[in-house]
Amino acid sequence: MEEERISFQSFGLDDRLLAAIASLNWKEPTLIQEKAIPLALEGKDILARARTGSGKTGAFLIPIIQQILQMKRSSSVQETTALIIAPSKELCKQINKNIAELTRYCSRHVSYFDVSPQVDLSAQRPLLLEKPDIVIGTPMRILAHLQEQNLVVHESLRTLVVDEADLLFSYGCGNDVNKILTYLPTIYQAYLMSATLSDEVKNVKKLVLHNPVVLKLKEPDLPESDRLTQYHIKCEEEDKFVLIYSLLKLHLIQGKSLIFVSSVDRCYRLKLFLEQFGIKSCVLNSELPAACRCHAVNQFNMGIYDIIIASDERIADEPNVGPVRKKIKRDKEYGVSRGIDFQFVSNVINFDFPPTVEAYVHRVGRTARGNDEGTALSFVSTKEAHLLKQVEDYFTDDSGNSKAEFKPYLFKMEELEGFKYRARDAFRAVTRIAVREARLKEIKAELLTARNLKPYFEDNPRDLQILRHDKSLHTVKLHSHLQDVPDYIVPPTLKNAVKNSEPKKKRQRNKSNTGGIKEGKASKRYRQKQKDPLKSFQFAGLTELESRKKKRK
Numbered sequence: 001m002e003e004e005r006i007s008f009q010s011f012g013l014d015d016r017l018l019a020a021i022a023s024l025n026w027k028e029p030t031l032i033q034e035k036a037i038p039l040a041l042e043g044k045d046i047l048a049r050a051r052t053g054s055g056k057t058g059a060f061l062i063p064i065i066q067q068i069l070q071m072k073r074s075s076s077v078q079e080t081t082a083l084i085i086a087p088s089k090e091l092c093k094q095i096n097k098n099i100a101e102l103t104r105y106c107s108r109h110v111s112y113f114d115v116s117p118q119v120d121l122s123a124q125r126p127l128l129l130e131k132p133d134i135v136i137g138t139p140m141r142i143l144a145h146l147q148e149q150n151l152v153v154h155e156s157l158r159t160l161v162v163d164e165a166d167l168l169f170s171y172g173c174g175n176d177v178n179k180i181l182t183y184l185p186t187i188y189q190a191y192l193m194s195a196t197l198s199d200e201v202k203n204v205k206k207l208v209l210h211n212p213v214v215l216k217l218k219e220p221d222l223p224e225s226d227r228l229t230q231y232h233i234k235c236e237e238e239d240k241f242v243l244i245y246s247l248l249k250l251h252l253i254q255g256k257s258l259i260f261v262s263s264v265d266r267c268y269r270l271k272l273f274l275e276q277f278g279i280k281s282c283v284l285n286s287e288l289p290a291a292c293r294c295h296a297v298n299q300f301n302m303g304i305y306d307i308i309i310a311s312d313e314r315i316a317d318e319p320n321v322g323p324v325r326k327k328i329k330r331d332k333e334y335g336v337s338r339g340i341d342f343q344f345v346s347n348v349i350n351f352d353f354p355p356t357v358e359a360y361v362h363r364v365g366r367t368a369r370g371n372d373e374g375t376a377l378s379f380v381s382t383k384e385a386h387l388l389k390q391v392e393d394y395f396t397d398d399s400g401n402s403k404a405e406f407k408p409y410l411f412k413m414e415e416l417e418g419f420k421y422r423a424r425d426a427f428r429a430v431t432r433i434a435v436r437e438a439r440l441k442e443i444k445a446e447l448l449t450a451r452n453l454k455p456y457f458e459d460n461p462r463d464l465q466i467l468r469h470d471k472s473l474h475t476v477k478l479h480s481h482l483q484d485v486p487d488y489i490v491p492p493t494l495k496n497a498v499k500n501s502e503p504k505k506k507r508q509r510n511k512s513n514t515g516g517i518k519e520g521k522a523s524k525r526y527r528q529k530q531k532d533p534l535k536s537f538q539f540a541g542l543t544e545l546e547s548r549k550k551k552r553k
């Protein structure tokens with residue numbers, strides 16, 4: 001007998017909330033939503049441990065909105081009853097967006113406000129004095145408003161959410177959270193959401209939660225191997241740049257891609273390097289204004305950009321070294337590997353290998369979300385080999401079986417000699433001065449857009465939509481001949497793969513030039529499915545290995 005599936009209707013939710021859920025195309029609850037929502041509606045405190053992309057946000061927002069709607073039926077008093085604390089501005093904006101989507105059909109009855117934008121506190125005071133039902137913010141901003149008495153919740157608060165609790169402490173926000181608790185009433189319902197249950201999370205659990213239900217969901221840290229394919233390739237510093245250039249320029253990586261690097265400098269170094277070959281990308285890092293970062297992510301999700309280069313630095317732990325860091329203010333409430341809802345990401349590329357297993361999980365968790373498929377490719381230098389081993393050991397059980405399949409990305413680097421020659425010239429042009437100028441130029445341009453043009457964009461929202469963040473920075477001289485790939489430098493073993501992965505427009509142009517040759521079946525099948533964008537690139541090493549095995553047999 002088949003097990004009966006749980007539906008959102010079975011929770012007894014308000015019809016307006018159900019209509020909003022249907023419009024989001026959420027067909028059935030995720031595992032955490034299935035477990036948490038009924039308990040939350042009963043008024044239980046919840047400590048939930050679930051991985052990125054598991055539906056944690058919906059698990060606490062749905063019961064909060066339902067409870068507000070129920071309360072409004074019997075009371076007309078306007079009060080702030082829910083407080084949501086999140087570690088980064090990006091995550092706050094994402095939660096704010098989720099609330100907007102879920103209150104689409106009841107927006108007159110549920111008000112909300114995100115205090116995380118870095119504006120003057122006095123500018124937000126009038127909106128907070130209207131007592132929105134839900135207030136979202138980072139610990140620093142919420143504490144500042146509580147101290148200024150712009151936000152008063154010591155009597156009205158009914159629900160507290162601490163989202164990504166483990167990340168809050170890695171950002172050094174523990175003291176702010178503890179101070180916030182002193183402004184809250186003694187009794188309220190609380191949700192503590194975390195990907196890991198660290199010692200700090202256990203300590204705050206004692207302060208925030210009262211006899212909580214603990215949900216440790218039996219979910220893998222990463223999606224199953226039928227949806228997520230993980231590769232690693234061992235290469236040194238220069239080869240990393242050659243490989244990324246080759247992969248992108250030959251269109252062997254298909255779909256939207258997130259490229260993670262270890263620092264802001266690396267962000268701009270890689271962007272300037274790729275610019276010389278006509279490969280457009282936009283950057284995300286802690287120096288850019290929050291509004292710019294969120295706008296870039298929104299446009300990436302809309303499909304305007306295909307490549308984002310993101311620095312995943314931990315600002316709280318990073319020393320201030322060098323003249324650039326002294327001049328440029330870094331945003332301590334920046335977070336990119338977690339919280340941001342990057343949509344339909346086909347590939348995550350670890351250009352610099354993440355420093356911890358947790359960071360690896362969160363980076364790779366940006367792809368293969370929901371029922372989508374994705375690919376993770378990690379470049380691993382000799383210095384980073386021990387980090388790869390830590391990840392492999394983490395996903396290996398006591399009996400030696402791997403819970404995640406890590407495929408070696410076998411490729412003959414000697415076949416890329418033509419690309420190496422061009423890459424060296426491009427790499428030499430990206431000097432420290434060019435990187436520094438690029439950082440300053442980008443920040444000045446984005447600050448101008450974010451501040452001076454804000455009133456203009458409020459009156460002309462369409463112009464904001466066409467504002468692009470992937471423009472060339474022009475701190476390195478561009479040579480037009482580098483933007484094309486002549487046939488003679490394409491390795492013979494890759495020519496078929498390159499032909500099949502050419503952009504559609506280019507293929508059509510080639511067809512007209514050759515008398516209308518029909519597209520091959522293999523190319524058509526690849527273009528339609530595109531299940532694993534990197535499979536077309538693996539044969540150079542893997543097929544040779546397979547043929548050797550057959551000969552041995």
